[in-house]
Structure formats: C-alpha cells, structure tokens
Amino acid sequence: MSEDKSKKLKGKAETRIGSLSPILLLCLFTFYSLLLTPSVSAQDDEPAPPPLKVITKEDRKRLDSMIDLKDRTKMAVDMMRSRIDAAEKRNTANDFDGIFRELGYFRGLLEYSLAFLEKQDLGENRSLDNYKRLELSLRAVLPRIETIRRELPLRYEGYVRDLMTYIREARNKAIEPLFDDTVLPEERRK
DSSP: OHHHHHHHHHHHHHHHHHHHHHHHHHHHHHHHHHHHHHHHHHHHHSOOOOOOOOOOHHHHHHHHHOOSHHHHHHHHHHHHHHHHHHHHHHHHTTOHHHHHHHHHHHHHHHHHHHHHHHHSOTTSTTHHHHHHHHHHHHHHHHHHHHHHHHHSOHHHHHHHHHHHHHHHHHHHHHHGGGGOGGGSOHHHHO
C-alpha cells in the first residue's frame, strides 16, 4: 500500500506542478510586461516636434497674384480659415500629425500676411481696415484651436499652446496700427 500511496502522491504532485507551470508563466509574463510598459509610455509623453511654418507654392502664388490689398487680405483670411477647418476634420479622425501639418500651414499664412501688411503704408489703400479684418478673423480662430487642443494627446499640446500665444501676439500686432499716433493727420493732432 505504501507504494500505491507514494505513486498516488507522486502523481498528484506532478499534476500540481504541471498546473502551476502555466500560472507561473502567466505571472512571469505579467511581471515583464509591467516592466516594459513605463518605457513605452515615456516615449509617448515626449513632446512632438513643431510643424514646419510653410506656405505652399500654390497658396503663395494665389496671394501674390492679388493686386488689391483688400482682396488679398480676404483671400488670406479665407485660406487660414480653410486650414483650421481641415485641422478640425483631421481632429475628428484622430489624425494628429495631419492636425500639426495644417496648423503649421496656418501659422505660415498668418506670418506671411502680417509681414505683407506691415510693408504697406498706413495712409494708403485703407490698410487699417485690412489690419482690422485680420484681427477679427484671428479672434474667431482662437476658440476653435482651443477646442482642437483639448482633444489632442499631451505630447502635441505644447506646440498648440505656443501657437495660441503667437495668435494673441499677432492680434496685438494687428491692433497696434489702429491706435498709433501716426493714424491722425497732422492738423488733428494740434
């Protein structure tokens, strides 16, 4: 009987060890996967590089073909609005790199438009009206970009915050000529 009992006990022990090996493997797999997880998430938290601030050749050509300052400003505002529309569409599709590209095009158009307006004489071509038109469009853009920023992953948020700060500064640049001392003619100053 003792041999019979020892065989039974040995069989039970082998069964227990056999059933423990999948559990042991599962525990080891879980342990190693937990060790590797922080390194992957740390890579996701690194800030994404900022997009290029560029204007496409077609956009530049369209803007440069406009002779009238008012028409040019309207076209630039429409082009910037279309870039924000495209970024919002990409946001619904969770195409974060596409959002970045569109925001880079938007900033390029904004910088190009501001630089062009700064070259204009404030007394001619009603350029103050164009500054106001640009400022009003930028005022409408900020809440839309804030909505996009709220849905972006953390790694993209830094650039969007910087862009919003730049837009606020651009609005200030667009408003400054409206309140400058040189706006009033010489007769009215005295």
